[in-house]
Amino acid sequence: MSSIIDKATDFVQNLLSNELGKNCLYHNITHTLRVYKSTKEIIENTTLTPEDGEILLLSVLFHDTGYIKGCYNHEKESSKIATTFLKENNINETIIEKVIFCIMATKIDAQPKNDLEKIIRDADTSHFAKKYYKESSELLRQELKKANIKNFNKEEWLTENIIFLKSKHTYYSDYAIKYWNPKKEENLKKMMKARKNNKKKKEEEKKQLQKYLKSKDPERAIQSVFRITLKNHIKLSDIADTKANILLSVNAIILSIALSSLIPKLDNPSNQHLIIPTIIFIIFTVITMILAVLATRPNVTSGKFTKKDVENKSVNLLFFGNFHKMTLDEFEWAMNEMLLDKEYIYSSMTKDLYFLGLVLQRKYSLLRITYNIFMIGIVAYVLGFAIAIALVEN
DSSP, X not given: OOHHHHHHHHHHHHHHXXXXXXXXSSSSHHHHHHHHHHHHHHHTTXXXXXXXXXXXXXXXXXXXXXXXXXXXXXXXXXXXXXXXXXXXXXXXXXXXXXXXXXXXXXXXXXXXXXXXXXXXXXXXXXXXXXXXXXXXXXXXXXXXXXXXXXXXXXXXXXXXXXXXXXXXXXXXXXXXXXXXXXHHHHHHHHHHHHHHHHHHHHHHHHHHHHHXXXXXXXXXXXXXXXXXXXXXXXXHHHHHHHHHHHHHHHHHHHHHHIIIIIGGGGGSGGGGGGHHHHHHHHHHHXXXXXXXXXXXXXXXXXXXXXXXXXXXXXXXXTSGGGTTTXXXXXXXXXXXXXXXXXXXXXXXXXXHHHHHHHHHHHHHHHHHHHHHHHHHHHXXXXXXXXXXXXXXXX
16 A cells, blocks of 8 residues: 555544534544445455556545535535645646546446446445445434434335435446345345335234224213313303403493593584594494494394204204203203213214304404404594694694
8 A cells, every 4th residue: 555545544534533523423434434445345356557546545535525514515525625635745636636536426416437436436335235234324314314404214214225225326346246236135125124014013003003992982082172172162252252342341431531521522613623533433433332242242042942853963952042941841851862862962062062163253253343443443533633633733
């Protein structure tokens, strides 16, 4: 081995050990030395010249040094670092150029154009055919996650690797095709078997879960759904009533002040310009109060049901408006009929929630209109007042 290889090895080890980020769990000195070893393995089993062998080893040593600047375009940064180092050590331009070409050939989408580029690409992916493939693959997954490039879960990563090895990766050199490709296929089969086992395990877990759910009484879950939903409906109804009461109270106070303090002063000729703004203000205030009352006004229902309604399960006995005019005996009979029929109970609860929802929709729609009218009234009064004052002054 020539002295330049020794110098480059020491330089790269120091560089990656001291300047490489902690997130580089895969592209680090361990990976570089593994690729270096795989490159030597191919060189020793081919008829490359010593010079080509040195070019390959130099390329391998520098091919991931660009990661000290970040993962994007690291091949370009690696080429710059290699160029600077080789020039400082008086390596001729021809060798430097070949080293750069080899480094750039390690880009994932690059196509090798000569034997040197084929060898470095094979060496860079030699872990596909090694026993430590599973370990290195997991380190790469973690590195991608830490670098915020892609966050694969283990199942997604397994599928991604299978697709890559099956349809996107190939070995180029004769040595790699002969000795590494069979081992790569073995690793691929292991991954496919693992994915199949995972799928089978998931299906089994799903079956066990379904079996467990079937063995349990779902009554508690159903009751919880109805209880929570009913509670939310009632809470929303209370909020709507509170909002309507606030508007009603505020406008009642405004109206009483206007009637007691402002209107008596309008008969004064000096205040004639305030008549129109005051009328606008009172009209909007009254409309707001009417809508606020409508939002909280209860609806009165018939309060009766027939025996046929109960038999057809068409009456909701949980709502007082459907039975308040019935006798106690009629109501007890109807309730007993409902309690003996689980389907009728759930149907009544569902209807109760549905019609409560309709009431809420009406309340909130009216409230929205009420708040809009109140807001428009305030703005119209202020503008009318300002215009009236301006006309008087002119």
